[in-house]
Amino acid sequence: MSYNETMSFAEGLMVNSPQKNIAIELIDVDRSFGNQQVLKKINLVVEEGTTTVIVGASGQGKSVMLKHMLGLLKPDNGQVLVYGQDLAQLRKAQLKEVRKDYGVLFQNVALFDSMNIFDNVALPLRERTEASETEIRANVEEKLALMDLDGVNEKYPAQLSGGMKKRVGLARALVMNPRIVFFDEPTTGLDVSKSNEIYRLFHRTQKRLQYTAVIVSHDVPKIFKLADRVALISDGIIEGSMSPEEFQLSDNPTICAFVRETMGPIYCSADEEKFIHETV
Amino acid sequence: MSKQDNVPKNPASWLLGKLATSLERIGAESLYYLEQAGRMGIFLFACLLNAIRPPYKLFPIVRQIHFIGYRSIFVILFTGTFTGMVLALQGYYTLRKFGSEGLLGSAVALSLLRELGPVIAALMVVGRAGSAICAEIGIMRNSEQIDALECMAIDPYKYLMAPKFIAGIVSMPILTFVFDVAGIMGGYVVGVSMLGVPGGTYFQEMYRSVVWADVEMGLVKSLVFGLLIIWISAAKGYFLHLERSGGFGAEGVSRTTTSAVVLASVAILVWDYLISAILL
Ligand SMILES: Nc1ncnc2c1ncn2[C@@H]1O[C@H](COP(=O)(O)OP(=O)(O)OP(=O)(O)O)[C@@H](O)[C@H]1O
Numbered sequence: 374m375s376y377n378e379t380m381s382f383a384e385g386l387m388v389n390s391p392q393k394n395i396a397i398e399l400i401d402v403d404r405s406f407g408n409q410q411v412l413k414k415i416n417l418v419v420e421e422g423t424t425t426v427i428v429g430a431s432g433q434g435k436s437v438m439l440k441h442m443l444g445l446l447k448p449d450n451g452q453v454l455v456y457g458q459d460l461a462q463l464r465k466a467q468l469k470e471v472r473k474d475y476g477v478l479f480q481n482v483a484l485f486d487s488m489n490i491f492d493n494v495a496l497p498l499r500e501r502t503e504a505s506e507t508e509i510r511a512n513v514e515e516k517l518a519l520m521d522l523d524g525v526n527e528k529y530p531a532q533l534s535g536g537m538k539k540r541v542g543l544a545r546a547l548v549m550n551p552r553i554v555f556f557d558e559p560t561t562g563l564d565v566s567k568s569n570e571i572y573r574l575f576h577r578t579q580k581r582l583q584y585t586a587v588i589v590s591h592d593v594p595k596i597f598k599l600a601d602r603v604a605l606i607s608d609g610i611i612e613g614s615m616s617p618e619e620f621q622l623s624d625n626p627t628i629c630a631f632v633r634e635t636m637g638p639i640y641c642s643a644d645e646e647k648f649i650h651e652t653v
Numbered sequence: 654m655s656k657q658d659n660v661p662k663n664p665a666s667w668l669l670g671k672l673a674t675s676l677e678r679i680g681a682e683s684l685y686y687l688e689q690a691g692r693m694g695i696f697l698f699a700c701l702l703n704a705i706r707p708p709y710k711l712f713p714i715v716r717q718i719h720f721i722g723y724r725s726i727f728v729i730l731f732t733g734t735f736t737g738m739v740l741a742l743q744g745y746y747t748l749r750k751f752g753s754e755g756l757l758g759s760a761v762a763l764s765l766l767r768e769l770g771p772v773i774a775a776l777m778v779v780g781r782a783g784s785a786i787c788a789e790i791g792i793m794r795n796s797e798q799i800d801a802l803e804c805m806a807i808d809p810y811k812y813l814m815a816p817k818f819i820a821g822i823v824s825m826p827i828l829t830f831v832f833d834v835a836g837i838m839g840g841y842v843v844g845v846s847m848l849g850v851p852g853g854t855y856f857q858e859m860y861r862s863v864v865w866a867d868v869e870m871g872l873v874k875s876l877v878f879g880l881l882i883i884w885i886s887a888a889k890g891y892f893l894h895l896e897r898s899g900g901f902g903a904e905g906v907s908r909t910t911t912s913a914v915v916l917a918s919v920a921i922l923v924w925d926y927l928i929s930a931i932l933l
């Protein structure tokens with residue numbers, strides 16, 4: 374275990390001390406599309422100020438679960454509680470109040486494609502605050518610079534690369550200094566150094582703003598350094614929600630298989646493969 | 654062989670079965686339309702509420718008036734002129750049979766003010782602006798931009814819909830007025846310059862026969878049509894994902910836009926009759 378991992382393990386222990394409030398709680402959430410049941414009795418607790426990373430193979434229901442936390446989808450059964458309020462029971466205005474604390478990055482980013490990048494990031498400031506245009510400009514440019522995006526202000530989303538769009542999406546998600554952030558695959562499509570940069574940024578801003586984070590990612594094991602908790606979703610079921618260290622050493626067969634698949638070597642010869650299977 | 658199989662053993666029960674399925678289908682169909690109507694009604698209510706509720710932002714409204722109103726002026730002038738010209742041409746030959754060509758001015762003006770002005774102007778705006786609104790909102794729905802707005806705690810009804818509704822209600826009477834004036838001028842060109850009706854008579858008869866009720870009818874119609882156009886096209890786009898035929902992708906947007914244009918055009922003609930019947 375590297376120094377970094379040990380550190381985040383120690384931090385994990387501190388952060389998970391019992392007086393933490395619960396920010397988000399999913400209780401027995403079921404959700405089907407047609408006759409395909411995507412979420413099966415999902416239970417998950419996200420404590421305030423912590424980072425929960427959700428991993429799982431493609432098409433297992435991670436984004437669907439995130440959309441339940443955003444209140445975009447309603448569960449067939451069960452409840453989604455945000456600071457104790459059941460999202461399905463809230464009126465529109467109340468839901469809007471809850472979402473004022475949110476910062477969201479969609480998997481497809483969902484930038485406003487007929488607005489330029491500056492206006493995209495500035496939109497929440499313009500619509501929700503009384504800030505002057507100079508303040509807005511300063512704030513937006515600071516956020517874009519954080520994401521290493523200079524000189525794209527006047528461009529349109531269609532004129533950016535995939536990774537640049539992701540970073541604009543992150544800038545937009547962070548511009549209101551949210552209390553809870555939801556990132557659906559924040560670093561997919563970024564090169565290694567950019568994604569490391571983003572992780573460092575998350576780490577810094579999380580320390581500074583103490584936000585609660587729910588991050589869906591395929592970037593295992595790197596994303597574990599950010600995580601206080603890791604939850605694996607497999608076939609619509611959450612397999613434990615635990616610290617990254619516990620996760621990597623878990624003897625739950627599904628988690629074990631996932632860890633081996635994502636963190637083990639690839640392209641090994643048949644002999645090597647046999648060896649791995651015998652030893653791990 | 655297969656024909657033999659299709660022959661029912663018991664014609665009575667076969668008939669009953671057929672009847673039951675078709676009743677079922679009618680029931681499901683009516684439920685679908687009822688649901689759609691309910692959705693549209695709630696949508697209209699929410700849009701109007703947000704249109705009259707502060708805060709008011711002038712710039713988005715001006716932008717929409719520019720798009721719906723100003724950019725339609727050329728096509729309105731053009732169609733208005735030709736409508737007036739053909740009215741004069743047809744009217745002249747009809748009136749001449751009764752020896753009352755002098756009434757041409759009033760015939761043209763009354764047809765335009767009460768009927769053709771509002772209806773044709775509205776149909777032109779459906780084609781120009783209604784389809785564009787439906788496609789724009791539909792694409793925003795499809796690419797999760799509306800979800801993104803909601804997650805940023807920006808109300809799409811307030812931000813997207815209210816300016817369009819205000820602009821539609823403001824623009825339509827003005828466009829109708831432009832259409833009427835262009836039509837009267839077109840009628841003048843054909844009637845007076847080409848067919849030889851005395852110019853003085855053309856306008857004198859017009860002044861004598863047109864009363865406030867005629868103007869009022871045109872005004873009421875244009876207001877209602879403006880509302881109908883924006884309502885139907887915006888709602889169709891907004892509820893794209895609930896379309897029964899599937900609102901997926903480019904084809905979903907195009908299909909929904911087509912159906913919005915058809916529905917809006919039909920609604921205009923139906924309401925044209927209803928308003929005429931009520932106000933006459
Ligand atoms: N709107 C929808 N209608 C029908 N089925 C859906 C819908 N959204 C998601 N699904 C289904 O739910 C399942 C989970 O989808 P989801 O997007 O949550 O996967 P994911 O875990 O985020 O995968 P990935 O890592 O590839 O993003 C998929 O089988 C998908 O087909």
Ligand SMILES: [Mg+2]
Nearest residue numbers: 435436480557
């Ligand atoms: Mg996903």
